[in-house]
Amino acid sequence: MIFSLIKQEIGYLRTQWESLLFAEFKQKDQKKEAIRDLNDQLAVIICNDPTLLQDLGRVQNKFLELSLPPEKGENWVMMQIESRWHDLLKIHPQPKILADNIFKSLGILKKSLYFGLDPVLIEKYDKISVELKNEWISLIYQNFEKFDPGMLNRIIRLLENDTLNIASRERSCRRLVQLKALAETMNQLEHNTNFLLQQVLNGGTEELLAEYLDPSNHTPSKKSITPIKPSPEPIGVPLNS
Known part of the structure; x- marks a missing residue:
C-alpha cells in the first residue's frame, strides 16, 4: 500500500512535468485528445451488445486517471484498450475508414506516453539547468x-531545489518524505517480526523473546540482541506492492 502511494506520487510528478511542457510549448495533451477521439469513434459503432461498448468506454476513461511510466503505460493500452478494440471489431466489423481511424488514434495514444521524454522539447526547455533537468x-x-x-x-x-519550477513541488516533497519514513518503519517492523517468528520456530526461549520485545533494549545505549541467522526462506511479505 505504501509503495503504491509512492508510485502514485511519482506518477503525479510526471504529470506535472508534462503539464509544464504543454504550457511552455503550447502543445495539446495528445493522451486526452486520443482518448476523446476513441470515445467519439466508439459512439458511432454499430453494435447490438451495448455492454461491450460501455466496458471499452469505461476502460478508456480509466486510463486518463493513470500516470504510468511510458513502457508500462503502452503495455496497459495494448492489454486493456487495444485488445478490446480488436475483439469488438472482430465480432462487429465496421467500415474500413472507421477501423483505420481507430487504430490511428491508438497509435497516437501510445506515442503520447513518451511526450515527457521528447529529446527536442527537453533540449529546448531552458528554465532549469541541464544537469537538474536530466537527473529529474x-x-x-x-x-x-x-x-x-x-x-x-x-x-x-x-524537489528541495527551488529552481525546479513544477507545480506543488513543496507538497510532493513533504509527501515523499513522509511516505519514505513510513515505508522504512514498516520495513523495520517486518524485519523484527521475521526475527521473532524465526526464534519461535527455532525454539527460542521465553527470556530471549521477552528481552527482544522490551523497547528499552533497542535504544542506542543498550546492546542489541544478535539475531539468529535466518533460514533461506524468511517468513513475511516484502514491501513491494
Missing part, C-alpha cells in the same frame, strides 16, 4: 518495482 527526467520516468530509499532521496533532493 531519469528519475521520474524510471521503472522501479520495489521500495528504493536511495532513489527517493534523490527525488526529494531535487
Whole structure:
C-alpha cells in the first residue's frame, strides 16, 4: 500500500512535468485528445451488445486517471484498450475508414506516453539547468518495482531545489518524505517480526523473546540482541506492492 502511494506520487510528478511542457510549448495533451477521439469513434459503432461498448468506454476513461511510466503505460493500452478494440471489431466489423481511424488514434495514444521524454522539447526547455533537468527526467520516468530509499532521496533532493519550477513541488516533497519514513518503519517492523517468528520456530526461549520485545533494549545505549541467522526462506511479505 505504501509503495503504491509512492508510485502514485511519482506518477503525479510526471504529470506535472508534462503539464509544464504543454504550457511552455503550447502543445495539446495528445493522451486526452486520443482518448476523446476513441470515445467519439466508439459512439458511432454499430453494435447490438451495448455492454461491450460501455466496458471499452469505461476502460478508456480509466486510463486518463493513470500516470504510468511510458513502457508500462503502452503495455496497459495494448492489454486493456487495444485488445478490446480488436475483439469488438472482430465480432462487429465496421467500415474500413472507421477501423483505420481507430487504430490511428491508438497509435497516437501510445506515442503520447513518451511526450515527457521528447529529446527536442527537453533540449529546448531552458528554465532549469541541464544537469537538474536530466537527473529529474531519469528519475521520474524510471521503472522501479520495489521500495528504493536511495532513489527517493534523490527525488526529494531535487524537489528541495527551488529552481525546479513544477507545480506543488513543496507538497510532493513533504509527501515523499513522509511516505519514505513510513515505508522504512514498516520495513523495520517486518524485519523484527521475521526475527521473532524465526526464534519461535527455532525454539527460542521465553527470556530471549521477552528481552527482544522490551523497547528499552533497542535504544542506542543498550546492546542489541544478535539475531539468529535466518533460514533461506524468511517468513513475511516484502514491501513491494
